[in-house]
Amino acid sequence: MTRKQFFGTTLTLGAALALLGTALVLPTQATAQEHAEMSAMMHSVEYLGGRPNSPFSEAVRVGNVLYLSGKLGTVPGEGLVEGGIIPETQQTMRNIGDALERYGSSLDQVVKCTVFLADIADFRDMSRTYMEFFPNHRPARSALAVGGLVLDARVEIECIATVGLPGGGDGNGGS
Numbered sequence: 001m002t003r004k005q006f007f008g009t010t011l012t013l014g015a016a017l018a019l020l021g022t023a024l025v026l027p028t029q030a031t032a033q034e035h036a037e038m039s040a041m042m043h044s045v046e047y048l049g050g051r052p053n054s055p056f057s058e059a060v061r062v063g064n065v066l067y068l069s070g071k072l073g074t075v076p077g078e079g080l081v082e083g084g085i086i087p088e089t090q091q092t093m094r095n096i097g098d099a100l101e102r103y104g105s106s107l108d109q110v111v112k113c114t115v116f117l118a119d120i121a122d123f124r125d126m127s128r129t130y131m132e133f134f135p136n137h138r139p140a141r142s143a144l145a146v147g148g149l150v151l152d153a154r155v156e157i158e159c160i161a162t163v164g165l166p167g168g169g170d171g172n173g174g175s
Contacts, residue, residue, distance in 0.1 A: 043062075043063065044061075044062070044063065045060065045061070045062050046060065046061040046062075047060055048060065048061060048102075048103055049099070049102070049103075056069055057069065058099060059099060059103050061103065061163060064162055064163050064164055064165050065160060065161075065162060065163070066100070066103055066104075066105050066160070066161045066162070066163045067158075067160055068096065068099055068100065068158055068159045068160070068161065069158060070114075070116065070156040070157060070158040071092050071095040071096045071099065071156065071157055071158070072088075072092060072095070072149070072150065072151060072153045072155070072156050073087065073088030073089065073090070073091035073092040073095070073153060073154075073155065074091065074095070074151065074153075075091065079151065080151050080152070080153055084122075084125075084154065085122040085125045085126050085129075085154045085155060086125050086126075086129050088153060088154050088155050089125070089126045089129040089130055089155050089157075090129055090132075092155055092156070092157050093107075093129075093130065093132075093133040093157070096110075096133075096157060096159055097133070100159070100161055103163065104163045104164060105161040105162065105163045106161075107133055107134065108136055108137070109161045109162045109163065109165070110134070110139045110159050110160070110161045111139050111140065111160055111161060111162060112139055112140045112141070112159065112160040113130075113139050113140075113141045113142075113157055113158065113159045113160075114141070114142045114143075114144075114157070114158050114159075115130070115141065115142065115143040115144070115155065115156075115157050116143075116144060116145075116146045116149060116155065116156040116157070116158075117143060117144070117145050117146070117154065117155055118145070118146065118148060118149050118152075118153065118154045118155070119145065119154065120144075120145035122154055122155065123143060126143075126155055127143075130157075139159070
């Protein structure tokens with residue numbers, strides 16, 4: 001290739017890229033408005049389920065992400081379930097499922113959980129029980145032992161889930 005051919009090819013390629021870049025950079029008016037609406041939604045923050053005199057919200061929604069506060073194995077009006085780590089984990093997971101549904105999500109949309117155990121020796125039984133609640137997928141998870149939990153619980157679990165995404169099983173176009 002001669003120097004003249006090289007510069008001609010480079011100039012033609014540069015012009016094509018410039019036109020392509022212009023087409024990509026100049027959105028239509030509708031696209032710009034949609035982008036602004038999506039951006040506002042993604043940056044909106046909703047504090048959900050806070051109770052008077054409570055120092056936290058049950059959940060916080062940021063765009064399509066729901067951050068659920070830690071749940072224990074309690075039954076409303078009755079307190080902590082009895083019987084050890086297996087029934088506590090089952091009730092904890094039911095409480096998580098109920099809270100997720102209140103805010104438009106579900107266990108199928110959980111992407112991350114953090115498990116706090118009063119005794120790391122309970123890990124195996126907790127893990128087996130926990131897995132029963134995720135038959136279709138396995139969210140990312142961390143588990144750690146702590147010095148103690150509220151109400152002398154054996155387990156507390158917090159979750160992060162998606163809300164309103166396609167394919168998320170939320171009734172809004174998901175499965």
